[in-house]
Amino acid sequence: MASVSRALNGGRGVTAETSERIREAAARLRYMPHAAARMLITRRTNTVGALLPDLYGEFFSELIRGIDLAARARGLHLLVSSSHDGAEDAAAALRSMQGRVDGLLIMSAHLDTAFLHANLPASVPAVLLNSGVKSASYAVLNIDNYGGAYAMVRHLLEAGRADVTFIAGPAGNFDAQQRELGYRAAMAKYAPHAPLDVVAGDFNEESGYLAGQQLVARKQRPSAVFAANDMMAVGCLYAFKDAGVDVPREIALAGFDDIPIARYVTPPLSTVRVRIVDLGRSALEQLAAMLEEPRQDAASIHTLDCEIVTRETCGAARQPTTTTGKVFDSGRRPSDTGGKS
Amino acid sequence: MASVSRALNGGRGVTAETSERIREAAARLRYMPHAAARMLITRRTNTVGALLPDLYGEFFSELIRGIDLAARARGLHLLVSSSHDGAEDAAAALRSMQGRVDGLLIMSAHLDTAFLHANLPASVPAVLLNSGVKSASYAVLNIDNYGGAYAMVRHLLEAGRADVTFIAGPAGNFDAQQRELGYRAAMAKYAPHAPLDVVAGDFNEESGYLAGQQLVARKQRPSAVFAANDMMAVGCLYAFKDAGVDVPREIALAGFDDIPIARYVTPPLSTVRVRIVDLGRSALEQLAAMLEEPRQDAASIHTLDCEIVTRETCGAARQPTTTTGKVFDSGRRPSDTGGKS
DNA sequence: GGCGGCAACGTAAACGTTTTCATGGCGACA
DNA sequence: TGTCGCCATGAAAACGTTTACGTTGCCGCC
Structure with missing residues (x-):
């Protein structure tokens, strides 16, 4: 029913009383909207993907922590795929995330412009981490x-x-x-x-x-x-x-x-x-900004200070x-x- | 078209020649099946969720590494949500994963049977990590x-x-x-x-x-x-x-x-x-087994050796x-x- | 040669939302 | 009091896939 959707999401164009009744019923029946159906019609997954190299140790966990923290703050889910040794591996992971994510955080040793053009549709926003590529299509975030x-x-x-x-x-x-x-x-x-x-x-x-x-x-x-x-x-x-x-x-x-x-x-x-946590957080926030404002061509290079x-x-x-x-x-x-x- | 689906997935009931033609066309058009539509009709996401506490350091990264390794080997995607401090936080994360995952790996300090019953529908299989709960409904995997x-x-x-x-x-x-x-x-x-x-x-x-x-x-x-x-x-x-x-x-x-x-x-x-990597890997494999064989009631407690x-x-x-x-x-x-x- | 069965393929329904559009009711203004 | 318009609500279409089912054509057997 249409009013249910309105009540549970925007709330626009529905009486406060009706909205309340709907919410009460939803809570009572433990109703949960079906994520896939919503994705299908909305064309949004509310999920970002993180493509990471086969990374050991503290760096990895801090990075994910930063990304996750920022993602949760924005209500985004986080789909991770780490441990790729080869470029072919990374490409497969990239393709398999197609359509499951709204945007991507990519950190990979196998990055170059050709690789990205071959495996990343221009339609999906991406932020590249610690990468030397200077493409006009992607945002890049580097450590100084x-x-x-x-x-x-x-x-x-x-x-x-x-x-x-x-x-x-x-x-x-x-x-x-x-x-x-x-x-x-x-x-x-x-x-x-x-x-x-x-x-x-x-x-x-x-x-x-x-x-x-x-x-x-x-x-x-x-x-x-x-x-x-x-x-x-x-x-x-x-x-x-x-x-x-x-x-x-x-x-x-x-x-x-x-x-x-x-x-x-x-x-x-x-x-x-x-500050690795900040690196992850900044990367996700830049990606989130790109998702909200798709118009501005995102090409930019930012750098994070060290001490x-x-x-x-x-x-x-x-x-x-x-x-x-x-x-x-x-x-x-x-x-x-x-x-x- | 139905034959497209058959050619790209099972391949049953379609001529080898037709299948080849379809595959060629799909590759040429860079066709990617829409993940959400597939989830909607299939009722499978091919994704598992990992709910982790706010965990620092090496333990975290090793655990995710093990999980990710096993997940990729099985063609499963990995949706992570870490950094929950409170029980309320963890409950929200648990609910928000509803319908986006086929099963869950859960490691949380706030675990008890009541919490799980309140926030986890019995329909979604779960493996509990390092948990003291002895429920008949969940599989538990502990370190020795x-x-x-x-x-x-x-x-x-x-x-x-x-x-x-x-x-x-x-x-x-x-x-x-x-x-x-x-x-x-x-x-x-x-x-x-x-x-x-x-x-x-x-x-x-x-x-x-x-x-x-x-x-x-x-x-x-x-x-x-x-x-x-x-x-x-x-x-x-x-x-x-x-x-x-x-x-x-x-x-x-x-x-x-x-x-x-x-x-x-x-x-x-x-x-x-x-062996933290093994802990993650074993947990995922047990979950994967539960996904494939939903009939056997999964209640089990396994323990991983230390040295x-x-x-x-x-x-x-x-x-x-x-x-x-x-x-x-x-x-x-x-x-x-x-x-x- | 005709008929029955099987295999390949296409049509259509279904999944569960969002969103557009139509309808109806009610209030306001003339 | 009548008409206009707005707002709340419901009906229906659309998203892109899978799958059940129906149709067609071919082959083999009687």
Whole structure:
């Protein structure tokens, strides 16, 4: 019946008394509108899809948390599909979400314009996360990898280190590339005469450990090392410990991401913090805006700030003792504060 | 047209040649069947819902990973809704998933039979995770908290510790209760004359730190401490370090969960490992089985084994040196192995 | 050669909403 | 008091698929 629909949804064009009667009856009969029928006629699913890479650990959970929080606040459902290793895998997932979602949040290593054009109908709005594609059709939301790396390298140099070695990430990775660019720019600006020194890595702990071993074996050791992510920094830290290198006195060390582990290694790791919850939340809110205002062509690139977190491995901590004094006020997880901002 | 449907789905009652022609045309026109229309008539969504508490960290991501992996293998979509603090919140989420999913995976602190009966129509199959409810209507999948705690306490006692103090979890938490029961049972069995000693905690790092402070302040310190989860064990470890207590020589320490941080604190934390990916995968597969065979009344309770991981804080590590030698072969993340079993 | 049966294919109904449109009643204004 | 118009309400169409059912044509057997 038409009035039922009006009463339960808009309420326009229906008497308050009738509306009340209908609501009462609906509650009594435990009536629930059939979602599929509504989708069919409305052509809206009230659902957004999140297409994520095969992502381990804290980053993943924080991202979903941010997305979910914002989605619930807007009454949107969240359809997730993670763990795609190959591009073919991701394409299949993309296609299978067709028609089940109003919009998409996409974070994938296999992204490029060709891939998107082949698998994503132009009609479905999408926000790309941490992606290098500069298409006119999609909104892009990135972490300020460049700025964060730049700030950290600058910080190391200003703390008195003469040179900084960079442990790079996987070659094709967009984040890794941006961080390396930030490193190079800061070196050019603040230590123009120091040599650029980039050693290979792949974001895994082991590659950091190997890089660290390689560095301590040199005749001329660097005075500071900046790893493209925390896991490699941790691996490097263990290599230094195993070689008897005093961190930070002999070599300063810093990472990127501020994963929880960073606070628990000894000494605690200086790093660049990324507010992942905010990344997820912002992405969803931008997508929601695109759903509400489909007219404006959504092409835009936004960037989310990072902040540098100085603990002990960079030698500039406020408490330069070698003991690990725990202070719980400063020890809260980033997501806790991020969740309230 | 009917033949189109037959060609694209079953293929029964349609010529191979016709079927091929239809498929070709569908591919050429980039035809995608409308999901909502199909749901409407089929009364199947091919989607399962995951209702999760407001869960931080590694546990969450591993769980979703396991669920997602199994769901994709079965061609099911995954609708998630996490971050519910209150029961009312969870109830709203439960209701809003009505009709959008064929079945539910539910993990919530607010679970009890009354809650479920009020918010979950009996028609939708559900698997409850880590729940104490013993209803005849739902399938339940639990971690073997009891057995894991029992084994760890036994291990500590057999390693020569005369007594074990337990740092409890939040009062209402099902996992915490089971772990405490396991502690009590193992103490009764293997150290019947030692006093039971339970101090309060709430699963957070700070409560572990406070418990640790309280323990070192005693005239008679315990010889071993077993925390109901890893975060409290880590907090306790820092309290011991700050007090100059030698772990494990003076006091042995163990946790529960095997969160990644456990391997990175100094000394590395002994703990009980939970294969979270397997928990998610098993839960989904049980749900999928219920979807395929709705006849069998699904009431069942399954339990997933844990294993104890002896690192250095329990004093029984195979390499009793005080240095933190990193060995990458043994240092893989639990999910890596879990993902392949 | 005719008839019966079977397989392929098309027609139409059904799923449960939203939305448009028509109808009727009531109030206001002339 | 009559007419006009608006508002509440109900009837019906539409969304795009699946499926039950009917129709057609072909093949085989009598």
